[in-house]
Amino acid sequence: MDKVESSPALHHAWVSSASRRVRFALEEKEIGYQSILVDLLAFEQHTPEYLALNPNGWVPTLVHDGVPVVESSVICEYIDEILQGPPLVPHDPHERARMRVWAKWTDEVVIRAFQVANWNRMMAPVARTWTDDEVEQRLAAIPVPDRREDWRRMARQPFSKADIDHAISNVRRTLERMESDLAAGPWLAGANFSLADIHLSPYIVRIDEHVDRGVRLQDYPRCSDWWQRLSSRAAFARARIEPVTFKD
Amino acid sequence: MDKVESSPALHHAWVSSASRRVRFALEEKEIGYQSILVDLLAFEQHTPEYLALNPNGWVPTLVHDGVPVVESSVICEYIDEILQGPPLVPHDPHERARMRVWAKWTDEVVIRAFQVANWNRMMAPVARTWTDDEVEQRLAAIPVPDRREDWRRMARQPFSKADIDHAISNVRRTLERMESDLAAGPWLAGANFSLADIHLSPYIVRIDEHVDRGVRLQDYPRCSDWWQRLSSRAAFARARIEPVTFKD
Structure with a gap:
C-alpha cells in the first residue's frame, strides 16, 4: 500500500x-497533526456535533481524508498503514499477532481495571455533587448503554471493595503477563518497539x-527496565503521557 | 509479505x-488444515497440555510453523496475512478500519450478549447437576479469573432477568448497527466480503x-439480505456454522 504524507486531525x-x-503513535511517525481538544468535563464528547463523528461519544477520533476513524487501537493500526515513518506494526506475523493480543488485552481488561480502580478517586467526587436531575440529564446524552450504566453507578453507587479488589487483581495479572512476554523482548511483541508498547x-x-494497594512496578524487573526505555523515547515526551493528579 | 502455502493445525x-x-476464514482461503477437536464438555480446554498452547484455556488455537496463535480475531488476521487465497482484509484503509471496529464490537459486546442470553438455556442445566465439590474442582482448573467468576455464577446463581434484558438490548443494538453499515455495503466493511462478515x-x-424475546432477523431487511448472501457461500457450509439445539 502506498503511504501518503497528509495531515490528519x-x-x-x-x-x-x-x-x-493515538498521540504516541502519531509522534513516533513524526507526522504533524491538527489538535482539536474535546473538553470531557464539559461533556463536549456527547454533543451532537461530536456524536456525528463518533457515535459512541468518546475520545479520540481521527479524521483523515474527510473520514472519521474511531477506537484507539483501530486508529493506531490505521496510522501505521497510511502514514510514513518508522513501522509500529511488526513485520513478523507471529510478533504481529502478539501485538494484537496485547491490543485486545488492553481494550478488554486493562481499561476496565484502571477505570474501576480509579473512578471513585477521580470522577466520584465530581459526580456526587450532581443533583438527580443533573444525573439524568448527563446520562440521557450518553449513547452507549453500558457506558450509561457505568456513569449511573459512579454517580450514585460507587464501585465496591470487591469490584476494586478484582480490578487490582487484573492490574497485577497484566504486570505478570508483561513480565513473561518481556523475557522474549526486549519489547512486548518481541524484537521491535510496536503498538503493543x-x-x-x-x-x-x-x-x-x-x-497503597501494594502494586509496585519495581517488583517486576523486566517491566521496570521496559518502562525506563519506553518513557525516555522522544515521542513519549511529545505525546504528553504524564501522571494524573487528583484533588482530594 | 510473501504468502506461504503451509498447513496449520x-x-x-x-x-x-x-x-x-476461524474455520470460516480457513475455508474461504481453501487451505487444508489439521483439525484437532477439543471436547469442551469434558473440559479438555483446561488440561495442562492445552493450557501450554493457550494459557487462557479457551478455543480455538491455531498452531502454525510450530507457534501457537490465540484469540479468534487475531488468528483470522494472521490467516489472511500468511496464507494464500482471496483477501479477507479490505485493501482500502478506511474499510479496513471499519472491519476492525466490527471485530472489536464482536469481541467486546456480541460475545458477552449471546453468552448471557444463552447461558441459562445451554450450560445452566449441566452446571446445576454438579455438587459443590465438582463446582470447586471445575473452577480451580479455569485460568482466567473473570471466566472463573462467570462459571461460578452460572453454576449457582444464574443470570437475572435484568442481565438478560440488557444482553438482548445489545443484540438489538448490534442488528441496528449492522443495518446502518450495510446501507453502504453490500458487506459490513463496505464493498468487499471481509473478516467483519x-x-x-x-x-x-x-x-x-x-x-421469543422479540428479536427477529426479518425486521432488519438489509441484515436479512446480507445473511442470505453470506450463508450461501461455499466456505460457510464447509465451516459447519449451524444453529445449535438444546435439550430442554
Whole structure:
C-alpha cells in the first residue's frame, strides 16, 4: 500500500488514556497533526456535533481524508498503514499477532481495571455533587448503554471493595503477563518497539496510583527496565503521557 | 509479505462460535488444515497440555510453523496475512478500519450478549447437576479469573432477568448497527466480503434463539439480505456454522 504524507486531525483530550495511545503513535511517525481538544468535563464528547463523528461519544477520533476513524487501537493500526515513518506494526506475523493480543488485552481488561480502580478517586467526587436531575440529564446524552450504566453507578453507587479488589487483581495479572512476554523482548511483541508498547503506556504511567494497594512496578524487573526505555523515547515526551493528579 | 502455502493445525470445537470464525476464514482461503477437536464438555480446554498452547484455556488455537496463535480475531488476521487465497482484509484503509471496529464490537459486546442470553438455556442445566465439590474442582482448573467468576455464577446463581434484558438490548443494538453499515455495503466493511462478515456469522446463525424475546432477523431487511448472501457461500457450509439445539 502506498503511504501518503497528509495531515490528519485528532479530536482528543490530554488526560484521556485512549487519546494518549493515538498521540504516541502519531509522534513516533513524526507526522504533524491538527489538535482539536474535546473538553470531557464539559461533556463536549456527547454533543451532537461530536456524536456525528463518533457515535459512541468518546475520545479520540481521527479524521483523515474527510473520514472519521474511531477506537484507539483501530486508529493506531490505521496510522501505521497510511502514514510514513518508522513501522509500529511488526513485520513478523507471529510478533504481529502478539501485538494484537496485547491490543485486545488492553481494550478488554486493562481499561476496565484502571477505570474501576480509579473512578471513585477521580470522577466520584465530581459526580456526587450532581443533583438527580443533573444525573439524568448527563446520562440521557450518553449513547452507549453500558457506558450509561457505568456513569449511573459512579454517580450514585460507587464501585465496591470487591469490584476494586478484582480490578487490582487484573492490574497485577497484566504486570505478570508483561513480565513473561518481556523475557522474549526486549519489547512486548518481541524484537521491535510496536503498538503493543504504546497501548500499555498510558496505564503504566499511572501505576503509582495503586502503591497503597501494594502494586509496585519495581517488583517486576523486566517491566521496570521496559518502562525506563519506553518513557525516555522522544515521542513519549511529545505525546504528553504524564501522571494524573487528583484533588482530594 | 510473501504468502506461504503451509498447513496449520486448528484446535477447535464444532459448536464454539470463536472456532467457527476461524474455520470460516480457513475455508474461504481453501487451505487444508489439521483439525484437532477439543471436547469442551469434558473440559479438555483446561488440561495442562492445552493450557501450554493457550494459557487462557479457551478455543480455538491455531498452531502454525510450530507457534501457537490465540484469540479468534487475531488468528483470522494472521490467516489472511500468511496464507494464500482471496483477501479477507479490505485493501482500502478506511474499510479496513471499519472491519476492525466490527471485530472489536464482536469481541467486546456480541460475545458477552449471546453468552448471557444463552447461558441459562445451554450450560445452566449441566452446571446445576454438579455438587459443590465438582463446582470447586471445575473452577480451580479455569485460568482466567473473570471466566472463573462467570462459571461460578452460572453454576449457582444464574443470570437475572435484568442481565438478560440488557444482553438482548445489545443484540438489538448490534442488528441496528449492522443495518446502518450495510446501507453502504453490500458487506459490513463496505464493498468487499471481509473478516467483519465472518466475525458476526456464528452469532447471527443463532439469532432465532431469541425469537421469543422479540428479536427477529426479518425486521432488519438489509441484515436479512446480507445473511442470505453470506450463508450461501461455499466456505460457510464447509465451516459447519449451524444453529445449535438444546435439550430442554
